[in-house]
Amino acid sequence: MTQETALKILKTGRNVFITGSAGSGKTHLVRKYISWLDEQNIKVGVTASTGIAATHMNGITIHAWSGIGIKDHLTQSEISHIAEKSYLKNRIKKTEVLIIDEVSMLHDYRLDMVDAVVREIKGDDRPFGGMQVVLVGDFFQLPPIGRRETDPEIWQEEKMSEFVYHSRAWRSLDLAICYLSEQYRQEDKEFVDILNSIRSQEVDEKIKTKLQKKIVKEIDTDTIHTQLFARNINVDKINNEELNKIEGEELVYYMENTGPDALVSILEKSCLAPSVLRLKEGAKVMFVKNNYDLGFVNGTQGVVRKCDKKNIYVETKDGDMIEVERMDWTIEDDGKVKAKVSQYPLRLAWAITIHKSQGMSLDSALIDLRDSFEKGMGYVALSRLRSLSGLHLLGINDKAFALHEEAFSYDAKWQEESSLLSGMIESMNDSDLEEAQEDFVRSASSKYKEKKKDTKELTLEMLLEGKDLKEIAKERNLTLSTILEHTEYWKENDPSINIYHLRKMLPVTAWKNIWSAFQKVGIVDGHRPLRPVMEVLKNKYSYEDLRIVRLFL
Structure with missing residues (x-):
């Protein structure tokens, strides 16, 4: 099927x-559809199963959007508790x-949980409360990862029932299948073949021979920015070797924890941050939360530009300098924290x-497929590249070519x-x-809804369109202070709202100076x-400058 159809x-x-x-243009098609929805004033929730995939479309994770977090199960009481949160009600009712x-990386039970929360909030027992649902993904990718309750170095064999198309929610949606047949990412026909x-x-054998020719004995890692391996143990070995090559002081940051040992152990195994983080200035790093x-x-990837006992500064690939602070991973029960670990x-x-x-697209990569153990692994690794010329292999085994039989059948x-x-x-x-299209627009577009929008809601819509505060103030003929009040309201009621683009309203130096001043003054009587x-x-x-920075504190 073409993108047009x-x-x-x-x-x-x-x-x-x-x-x-x-590379068939799935994300490109979705972006075009989002633009059309915006033109029709139809409220859309843009989400993904992972954070890195969500950033491709300026969205958030489905876990954050729906309020389900990382739970594996929700009781009716927990669903009702989530549905009472005002910022979630405001978000979901209007969507x-x-x-x-990247729906292929979402467990079946999590899609069912999202469906249950949306039905509860909308008060509508139709699938997902009657909203249109657009799922995007490729099931020849790797299946969802299970919890690493045993050996963190080796993934458990995934049961096919964990693929999301086995969920009750998937079956209830009566999905129209749009299988895109054109190729956009790879311009190299040989590689596409x-x-x-x-x-x-x-x-x-012809295909295997072509790949064998890409096996290298020596490689200049300075020109290859990404190395992909099947197992964490190999990844850790390479990373430690590269860290040791850097001259300079090594800083060590230990994970902090509170709570029963058994619960802390579960958090340490499921948390992507290491118990012991070793860094030097110049180290290549990736954020894990x-x-x-x-x-x-x-x-998100970047390079450590400065680090000492208390502070770590990372420059991302986009050139943004981020002061990294410790973050928490918790286990909660009925709203109470039972265990917590804290790490950068x-x-x-x-x-x-x-x-x-x-979800990545790479110009070049060094890939080791000698230790492939999961079906779909070879296809995922190779398809990250844009061309055959960017592929450098350390080796490949026959399992790298295998795909999940059930996914192949589907x-x-x-x-x-x-x-x-x-x-x-x-x-x-x-x-x-x-x-048919006009009927949909009439039923979903805010242009046809009688209720007049609240002034704060209009500001929110423009914020989510990527407009800055001065643009909104000018278009709405309001003062900057008023628009800031609206933004502060939404930030307080919906902490996950994506307003990162507002950081660009101030020069980097001004931002750092104001941020440091806020840190120096601290919190007084519960506010800043x-x-x-x-x-x-x-x-x-x-x-106004100070209030803009305060939005991010």
Whole structure:
């Protein structure tokens, strides 16, 4: 199916599953659809199963969007408790379209949990409370990772029932299948043929020979920015070797914990941050937790520019300098913290696991597939690259070519369903298709809803469109102070709201000076006052400047 046909289907309001090979333009199609929804004033929730995937579309994780967090199960009491949170009610009640990217990495029970929360909040027993649901992904990727309750170096064999298409919610959606057939990421036809041969499970000796020619004995790691390995033990070995090559003082940061040993042990095993973090200035690192306010998510990469006993500064690939603080991982019961671990959300990242690479697009990589043990692993690793010339292999085994049999069977079924649907859409009269699209717009667009929007809601919509405070004030003919009041209201009621773009309103130096002044003054009577900060800064900046920075504290 072409992107054009898939877009026509999306605009009718059908629940849709968008799939296709790596580089087939799934994310590009979704971005086009989001733009159309914005033009129609249809509220869309943009989410993904992982933080790094969510950043591709300026969204948040489905766990944060729905309020389910990382729980594996929700009781009815817990669902009701989540549904009482005002910021979640405000967000979900107004959402007419929910998009979940990289859905293949989402467990089946978690999609069921999201469905239950949305139905509860909307007070509507239809699937997902009657909103349009758009699922995006490729099940030839790796399956969801289970909890590492035993050996953290080796993944447990995944049961196929954990793939999300086995969930009750998936079955209830009556999804239209849009299987994209065009190729966009790889411009190298030879490489596309190799990937397609793995995808179709028709890897012959000719394909194997081509890959064998990419095996290298020596490699200049200075020119290869990413190394991918199957197991954590290999990743740790490479990262420690690279760290030892850097001259300079090594700083060691230990994980802190509170709570019963058994619960702390569970947190330490499931937490991606290491118990002992070793760093030097110049070390390549990756963030392992989401913090949208500070501008990083699980998977964001960067370089340590400064570190001492208390402070770590990381420069991301985008050039942003982030002061990294300790973050907490907790186990809660009925709203009470039973156990907690605290660590800087970083780990060394000259090398990363293949599973962690999902969602990335790389110009070059050094990949070791000699130790492939999970079906789909070879396809995921190779399809991260844009061309064959960027591929450097340490080796490859036959299991690297294998795919999950059930996913392969489902994929064939989806291709057939997509082909039939494509033919049906192309044979429809334009007037019938346009009528279906108009019906959807009338039912979902805020333009056709009688209730007048609250002034704060209008500000929120413009914030989520990426507009800064001055632009909003000008368009709405309001003062900057008023728009700041609205923004402070939403930030207080919805801590996960993505307003990171507002950081660009101030020069880096101004931002650092104001941030440092706030840290110096600290919290007074439960809030952060402006006047003492202004005195520290000797009236160098405006109160509006201070309030902008305070949004991120």
